[in-house]
Amino acid sequence: METGPTIRVRDLKKIFVVSRREAGIREALASLVHRRMEEIPAVDGISFDLAAGEIVGFLGPNGAGKTTTLKMLSGLLYPTSGELSVLSHVPWKREKSFLRQITLVMGQRNQLVWDIPAADSFELNRAIYHIPSADYRQILEELTGLLELGPLLSKPVRNLSLGERMKCEIAVALLHRPSVVFLDEPTIGLDVTMQRRIRSFITEYNRRYGATVLLTSHYMADVEALCKRVIVIHHGKLLFDGELAALVHRFTAHKTIAVQLRDCDADLSVYGEVISCEDGRATLRVPKSETARVTERLLVDLPVIDLTVEDPPIEEVIERVFAQEAV
Amino acid sequence: MKGLSDVYLQQLKTSLAAMLQYRASLVIWLIGNILEPLIYLVVWSTVSRSSGGSVGGFAEKDFAAYYIALLLVNQVTYTWVMYEFDYRVRQGTFSSALLHPVHPIHSDIADNISSKVVSFPFVLAAAAALSAIFHPAFRTTAVTVAFFIPALALAFLVRFLVEWTAALAAFWTTRVNAINQIYFISALFLSGQIAPLSLLPPPLRVVAMFLPFRWTIGFPIELILGRLTRAQILTGLAVQVVWLLAALALLRILWRASVRKYSAVGA
Numbered sequence: 077m078e079t080g081p082t083i084r085v086r087d088l089k090k091i092f093v094v095s096r097r098e099a100g101i102r103e104a105l106a107s108l109v110h111r112r113m114e115e116i117p118a119v120d121g122i123s124f125d126l127a128a129g130e131i132v133g134f135l136g137p138n139g140a141g142k143t144t145t146l147k148m149l150s151g152l153l154y155p156t157s158g159e160l161s162v163l164s165h166v167p168w169k170r171e172k173s174f175l176r177q178i179t180l181v182m183g184q185r186n187q188l189v190w191d192i193p194a195a196d197s198f199e200l201n202r203a204i205y206h207i208p209s210a211d212y213r214q215i216l217e218e219l220t221g222l223l224e225l226g227p228l229l230s231k232p233v234r235n236l237s238l239g240e241r242m243k244c245e246i247a248v249a250l251l252h253r254p255s256v257v258f259l260d261e262p263t264i265g266l267d268v269t270m271q272r273r274i275r276s277f278i279t280e281y282n283r284r285y286g287a288t289v290l291l292t293s294h295y296m297a298d299v300e301a302l303c304k305r306v307i308v309i310h311h312g313k314l315l316f317d318g319e320l321a322a323l324v325h326r327f328t329a330h331k332t333i334a335v336q337l338r339d340c341d342a343d344l345s346v347y348g349e350v351i352s353c354e355d356g357r358a359t360l361r362v363p364k365s366e367t368a369r370v371t372e373r374l375l376v377d378l379p380v381i382d383l384t385v386e387d388p389p390i391e392e393v394i395e396r397v398f399a400q401e402a403v
Numbered sequence: 404m405k406g407l408s409d410v411y412l413q414q415l416k417t418s419l420a421a422m423l424q425y426r427a428s429l430v431i432w433l434i435g436n437i438l439e440p441l442i443y444l445v446v447w448s449t450v451s452r453s454s455g456g457s458v459g460g461f462a463e464k465d466f467a468a469y470y471i472a473l474l475l476v477n478q479v480t481y482t483w484v485m486y487e488f489d490y491r492v493r494q495g496t497f498s499s500a501l502l503h504p505v506h507p508i509h510s511d512i513a514d515n516i517s518s519k520v521v522s523f524p525f526v527l528a529a530a531a532a533l534s535a536i537f538h539p540a541f542r543t544t545a546v547t548v549a550f551f552i553p554a555l556a557l558a559f560l561v562r563f564l565v566e567w568t569a570a571l572a573a574f575w576t577t578r579v580n581a582i583n584q585i586y587f588i589s590a591l592f593l594s595g596q597i598a599p600l601s602l603l604p605p606p607l608r609v610v611a612m613f614l615p616f617r618w619t620i621g622f623p624i625e626l627i628l629g630r631l632t633r634a635q636i637l638t639g640l641a642v643q644v645v646w647l648l649a650a651l652a653l654l655r656i657l658w659r660a661s662v663r664k665y666s667a668v669g670a
Contacts, residue, residue, distance in 0.1 A: 092668065093668075147498075152498050152501060152502065170501065172504035175503065186499065199416070200413045203410045203413035204410055232424070
């Protein structure tokens with residue numbers, strides 16, 4: 077029986093030692109004799125817990141240490157220091173009982189054999205994970221339904237589109253019904269419809285099997301749709317861990333007021349920063365504390381047809397998080 | 404065990420399906436495999452003829468038998484893992500295998516076998532054709548065949564394990580090609596490919612005794628040709644078993660160290 081959290085991370089560090097060399101022939105020769113080594117802290121002391129069944133968004137700009145963390149959690153990378161447990165296992169030991177319960181989906185990790193239909197690769201994974209035939213048929217049916225794989229399974233993988241292939245990659249990674257799922261950019265490069273399909277699939281998988289999901293994505297729509305909770309890292313350090321709503325609240329000093337007027341003749345700059353005004357549709361940015369007062373004044377002063385108050389788009393919030401860094 | 408045989412069965416099917424997608428490359432690769440022993444055969448036949456019908460106890464028909472046997476033995480035992488590992492490590496495709504709850508060597512063995520299943524009938528046909536042309540002198544008996552089968556199986560396993568272990572070098576250095584080159588040149592001379600080992604200078608023959616190459620190619624060939632005494636056959640089989648155990652032990656140790664290295668520097 078599981079007692080503690082499904083995933084427990086304490087002061088996790090991963091320091092890569094790389095040789096460094098300036099460009100140029102002189103430097104190239106010098107490096108033959110003396111190689112300058114440099115320590116790159118990819119993950120620099122992060123701690124968090126994930127409870128069973130949570131879907132958590134793991135955010136950060138490129139190079140923040142997200143993928144390195146996912147690789148440590150799935151057992152591909154050996155941590156430099158810190159404590160790490162997933163389903164009460166130490167991931168880097170890669171015990172079979174551990175590997176059977178997890179999955180990692182990432183762009184460069186292709187499980188499907190390129191030249192043959194995906195269905196054949198599925199059969200191979202069935203054997204590798206010792207999935208009993210009855211269970212296999214059931215999960216395959218479910219995955220086929222949820223991801224609409226039907227006609228794709230019999231085509232050679234190389235003839236599938238990027239989105240179709242991604243759906244098959246996700247399916248093959250989940251055949252053994254892992255209870256912990258690591259997803260690294262599962263929707264990258266996909267069109268909006270496909271992104272939405274994969275998103276709703278992740279929600280459904282989590283709901284049906286109570287799986288714990290940790291996912292990274294550059295698409296904030298993914299994060300907003302899937303994750304109540306987000307963990308933000310930057311330069312290997314944890315910047316924020318909490319509800320998405322709290323992140324927005326904490327990092328936005330402004331709100332956006334959209335007003336529909338008859339025209340743009342009035343001087344709106346007295347109310348706040350005018351972001352745009354076109355055909356009478358104006359967007360203003362005002363300090364959060366001023367929102368109520370400005371709204372009231374707008375309604376009193378101007379012939380307002382419609383007015384909405386919104387939080388800035390999540391992308392903007394995230395950008396601000398990375399810009400501020402200090403929390 | 405049942406689980407593992409299922410993995411083998413599925414991997415065999417998968418590899419077969421993938422291979423049959425590339426019939427043209429299969430043919431080209433087959434031609435290469437047949438040409439190599441054919442070249443040695445022609446060269447040595449010519450040498451033998453020009454030096455009075457025999458070189459070091461090998462007449463023309465003996466060379467024919469030797470190289471037709473080489474064609475078959477090499478076909479059964481050869482691997483391509485040393486080339487493949489370099490690609491896997493550099494492309495990061497190894498990560499996928501590391502996350503599977505099965506040792507990756509199993510899928511490689513199954514993949515190797517399935518490739519042989521497809522190509523063996525063609526190699527057999529080539530061997531038959533060469534026999535019709537060169538009239539080889541096989542002194543094969545039922546007893547030698549009975550010893551040949553385990554010797555060939557052991558040769559396959561030893562060569563596979565040794566080359567799989569050597570392939571682990573890809574985890575430690577980016578200069579794998581140099582290592583592969585050294586390995587293949589050594590194998591070419593010391594396994595009995597370029598010439599039967601009895602034609603090598605005595606010091607090299609001694610070296611060959613203590614390296615694995617001979618036991619993966621030369622030994623089963625000499626055995627099936629009927630050139631070995633019963634004592635030599637039994638000693639050879641014993642040496643193969645020793646190499647098998649040594650390679651297994653080495654593979655275990657190096658595999659762990661290599662994976663630790665891989666997961667330390669970034670997968």
